[in-house]
Amino acid sequence: MTSKEDLAVKKKKGHLGLSNSFHYTLMVLPGYIWLFMFSIVPMVGIVMAFQDYNPSKGWFGSPWVGMKWFKYLTVIPDAKRALVNTLIIAIAKVILNIIIPLVFALLLNEVKNMKFKKTVQTIVYLPHFVSWVILANIITNILGANGIFNTVRSAFGATDTVLPMTIPGIFRQLLIGTDVWKEFGYNAVIYLAALTGISPSLYEAAAIDGASRWKRVWHITIPGLVPTIVLLTTLAMGNVLNAGFDQVFNMYNQLVIETGDIIDTYVYRVGITNMQFSLATAAGLFKSVVSFVLVVTSYVCAYKFADYKIF
Known part of the structure; x- marks a missing residue:
């Protein structure tokens, strides 16, 4: 040619x-x-985070104040409380939403009845698609004064009414537990899909060599899931400061604000309710920068320790 x-x-x-x-x-x-x-x-x-923003003057007319609002965030008790609550709630959610779906997927993978397996898989996956607006109302009604929780307690002889949604010591655990219940099915489906990529010949060879079921899971299944675990953990790291605004906003109240207030609800309350736009923007920007750093750090760690590569 x-x-x-x-x-x-x-x-x-x-x-x-x-x-x-x-x-x-x-x-x-x-x-x-x-x-x-x-x-x-x-x-x-x-830019509002670095200004004493006034809506009437706009971005170009409002005076610049530098890092004033970021320094202010370090001294006000409400911001510190929101940060601590966010870290506790979000980290617990991240850890449990990695471990529980993994254990569930491993158990469900051992089920031989395919019809039962698919039915269970569908049932646990469905809550992921339900809005927190709906779920929060359902949970509130269940745990309310005339809900199923107190009705059952009355049937067993209890004479008092307990409202878990208004108890600060219980509310944080309630947020974590309901979120794990709602989301663990999603990660479980991902793990189950990853399990199908493990070659059956590895299990057959291990069985011939006399390996028990537990050893096959420990030495074949879990190592085969490592890339998926690393991926989900890397994606979850960016949510360490994201405790779930839609969930918390629809479930919390003034009685549990001490343990239920997070950065997102704090930003909403300060920015929308109190109209302190610069302070709310500074808090939101702080959260975004920290989340970005965590995502980059988690990717570097995944690349270094798990040989995980996106490209």
């Missing part, structure tokens, strides 16, 4: 590649537009 023919073939391939990529670009264009309009453009508001 001559050089001219080679050039013609390359040009043809180039045009075909451009045509194919153009269609793909058109397909994802709405997503790019949505990302730009609702994620990129609003980032201009970050």
Whole structure:
């Protein structure tokens, strides 16, 4: 083939590649537009964290105050309380939403009845799709004065009424437990999908060598799930300061604000209710920066210790 023919073939391939990529670009264009309009453009508001923002003066007329609001966040008790609550609730959720789905997936994987297995898998997965607005109302009604919880207690002879949603010492555990119940099915399905990628020949060889079921799980199944565990842990690390605004906002009240208030609800209360826009922006920016650092750190650790690579 001559050089001219080679050039013609390359040009043809180039045009075909451009045509194919153009269609793909058109397909994802709405997503790019949505990302730009609702994620990129609003980032201009970050400047409020460094201003004494006044809506009447706008971003260009409000005076600059530097790091004033960030320093203020370090001394006010409400912000410290929100940070501590966020860390406790979020870290507990991250750990339990990694361990419990893994154990559940390993147990369900041992079930031989496929119809029962798929039924259980579907049932535990369904709560993931239910909004916290709905679930919070259901939980509130169950634990309310006339709910199932107190009705059962009355049937066993209890004469008092207990409202767990208003007890600070119980509310935090209630947030963690209900979130794990709602979300563990999602990660369990991911683990079950990863289990199908482990070669059955490994289990057959181990069985021939006399390995027990526990040893097969420990030396074959769990090592085969390590990449998935690393991925889910890496993704979860970015949520260490995200304790679940929609859940907490729909479940907490003034009686449990001491143990239930998190950074997101604090930002909402300060920014929307009290209209302290600069302070709320500073708190939100602090959370975003820390989350970004945690995501980068978790990826570096995954790359270094688990040989996990995205690209």
